[in-house]
Amino acid sequence: MGRTSLSVVFAGSGGSGAMTAGQLFLQAAAAAGYYGIMTQLFGAQVRGGESAALVQVSTEPVESPPDRYELFVAIDWEKIDQFAPEIPLDDGSIVICDPAAGQVPAAIAKSKARVLTVSFDDPAVTRLERALRGRRANVCAAALVATLIGLPSRHLDSALIKLLGKKSAEVFEANKRALKYGAQLAKTLPVTLALDDAAPGERWFISGNRAAALGALRGGVRFVGCYPITPATDLVEWLAPHIRELGGNLVLAEDELAAINMVLGASYGGIPAMTVTAGPGLSLMTEAIGLGVAAEIPAVIIDVMRAGPSTGIASKTEQSDLNIAIYGSHGDAPRIVLAPTSIGDCAYTTEWAVGLAETIQTPVLVLSDQAMGQASGAIPAPTRRPSPGKRRTETKAGEPFKRYAIGSDPNTPMPRPGTEGCEWVAEGLTHNEAGLPVSAAAAHAAQINKRAKKLAQIDPGADWGECWGDGDTAIITFGSGVAPAREAAIRRNKAGQATRVIALRLLSPLPRKALRDALEGTRRVVVLEQNHTGQLLQYLRANDAVPASTESMARPGPLPFRPAEILSRLIEERA
Numbered sequence: 001m002g003r004t005s006l007s008v009v010f011a012g013s014g015g016s017g018a019m020t021a022g023q024l025f026l027q028a029a030a031a032a033g034y035y036g037i038m039t040q041l042f043g044a045q046v047r048g049g050e051s052a053a054l055v056q057v058s059t060e061p062v063e064s065p066p067d068r069y070e071l072f073v074a075i076d077w078e079k080i081d082q083f084a085p086e087i088p089l090d091d092g093s094i095v096i097c098d099p100a101a102g103q104v105p106a107a108i109a110k111s112k113a114r115v116l117t118v119s120f121d122d123p124a125v126t127r128l129e130r131a132l133r134g135r136r137a138n139v140c141a142a143a144l145v146a147t148l149i150g151l152p153s154r155h156l157d158s159a160l161i162k163l164l165g166k167k168s169a170e171v172f173e174a175n176k177r178a179l180k181y182g183a184q185l186a187k188t189l190p191v192t193l194a195l196d197d198a199a200p201g202e203r204w205f206i207s208g209n210r211a212a213a214l215g216a217l218r219g220g221v222r223f224v225g226c227y228p229i230t231p232a233t234d235l236v237e238w239l240a241p242h243i244r245e246l247g248g249n250l251v252l253a254e255d256e257l258a259a260i261n262m263v264l265g266a267s268y269g270g271i272p273a274m275t276v277t278a279g280p281g282l283s284l285m286t287e288a289i290g291l292g293v294a295a296e297i298p299a300v301i302i303d304v305m306r307a308g309p310s311t312g313i314a315s316k317t318e319q320s321d322l323n324i325a326i327y328g329s330h331g332d333a334p335r336i337v338l339a340p341t342s343i344g345d346c347a348y349t350t351e352w353a354v355g356l357a358e359t360i361q362t363p364v365l366v367l368s369d370q371a372m373g374q375a376s377g378a379i380p381a382p383t384r385r386p387s388p389g390k391r392r393t394e395t396k397a398g399e400p401f402k403r404y405a406i407g408s409d410p411n412t413p414m415p416r417p418g419t420e421g422c423e424w425v426a427e428g429l430t431h432n433e434a435g436l437p438v439s440a441a442a443a444h445a446a447q448i449n450k451r452a453k454k455l456a457q458i459d460p461g462a463d464w465g466e467c468w469g470d471g472d473t474a475i476i477t478f479g480s481g482v483a484p485a486r487e488a489a490i491r492r493n494k495a496g497q498a499t500r501v502i503a504l505r506l507l508s509p510l511p512r513k514a515l516r517d518a519l520e521g522t523r524r525v526v527v528l529e530q531n532h533t534g535q536l537l538q539y540l541r542a543n544d545a546v547p548a549s550t551e552s553m554a555r556p557g558p559l560p561f562r563p564a565e566i567l568s569r570l571i572e573e574r575a
Helices: 017-032 082-088 126-135 139-147 152-166 168-184 208-219 234-247 258-268 280-295 320-325 345-360 441-456 478-493 512-518 535-542 563-574
Strands: 005-012 035-042 050-058 071-072 094-097 116-117 204-207 223-226 251-254 275-278 298-303 337-340 363-369 376-379 465-468 474-479 499-504 505-507 522-528 551-554
Touching: 005 017, 005 139, 005 563, 017 035, 017 050, 017 139, 017 204, 017 376, 017 522, 050 082, 071 139, 071 474, 082 535, 168 478, 204 208, 208 234, 208 298, 208 345, 208 363, 223 234, 223 258, 234 251, 234 275, 258 275, 258 280, 258 298, 275 280, 280 298, 280 320, 280 363, 280 441, 298 345, 320 337, 320 363, 320 505, 320 535, 337 345, 345 363, 363 478, 465 478, 465 512, 474 478, 474 535, 478 499, 478 563, 499 512, 512 535, 522 535, 535 551
Parallel strands: 005 071, 071 094, 094 116, 223 251, 223 275, 275 298, 298 363, 337 363, 474 499, 474 522, 522 551
Antiparallel strands: 005 050, 035 050, 035 376, 204 376, 337 505, 465 499
């Protein structure tokens, strides 16, 4: 058996095309049957600054960040020092750069990586043509790495068509020449990185954000009201044309307050509806989410978490919105909170969120994060849920309609406005069974109990989470923490240290019994999360869902957890 995976960085200044290089390389690898993932590094500037595409390709599914990168391709060196902590290299790594870009920066040189130099400027292209049409060093770099791992040129050609096929014929041909030149450069390098052949099979090339958008459409969402915000905007960009193809609408609101209220209005009108935001936007939406809870209106809110508080680091990841997602409203306002476990699971979890919102008639929050949402993966086809949830609309003929009737089933019918004999008001004021405002203590308690009972009756079945392994050490985590936790557990199991991973998909209401059953037989429990205060562990302890001895492995973003860090901290905590 030869090499089964490769981790590579394409880096350069903003506008250098580093992201395009990463996408081109990963799409070509996916076309050849490999799995892979690409995460993006960039600053908060609209343009300029630093940028890098961090790519892994493998013969097996992969989503965890590597402990170090084997190959670093510098399109240029501008501002690359800012990336050093996020791109671990060592003396086994290889750096490929253009000598015309200048000296290797100290932050890279101190890794003692092997440095190889090539010229990304094709001597067959005149200086005038480069000045007029660009260097295309990024396309050259992608072809160079693809050739090093043994990808056939036809896969690069097909990937180039997907990425740049809409460009003019002149531009496209110039990029094809850059591909050929990059392949020629690879043959001049004294290095072999050929991968084992990939097994045939279907590969989807999709990001976490796009997968979430797909899940929303699969679940039946036909109205989206939103306000652009990093790192959630690309979800909206993909969703906008596709929702219209299905007869739906997407409206860019003037702010997050308008967006969430548009969603509640559309849902009241009978249309499954959703909004998309990040932490600052979620803060603005909390009052309206409370309205959705009180009036029992279905709504899906996707929060692609980023480093906070306040503006924080808009382009970096963190998992610090858990508290506001679960508790963020005045009064007793219980809501459903979900978290996808992988890029592909963003589709499954969001589709489930739509079904829950429609059947339970309440807001459902989906906690993604920047690391997962903006990562692109060559992955197995995302799983579909067996059947979408539908809201209950039927009423009994001849009986007075009571939208908020108190009875054995707390999920009372929600007919469309205008249904004869079924007029009702979506009321945020405390109301009686008919929906009319009241201030009576009995009515207030009855409606609070009704809303709580709806959530208590949720039966998630096996969808509450995912479990791997059966060791006496358990790592509980969610979101982008799942992939590195699984990789760390695999390594521990190979070393004879049996370890299991429990990934929570349903965070609220907490599946307490299912979690306790999953922890059966463990002697050590660790909660892995990317925030400063250990929000998940505090929540689990408050619900008496984990042993008193449970340990915290919490730290803030924006750097992702890596398997080696998890392994090291497991040893440190035990010591």
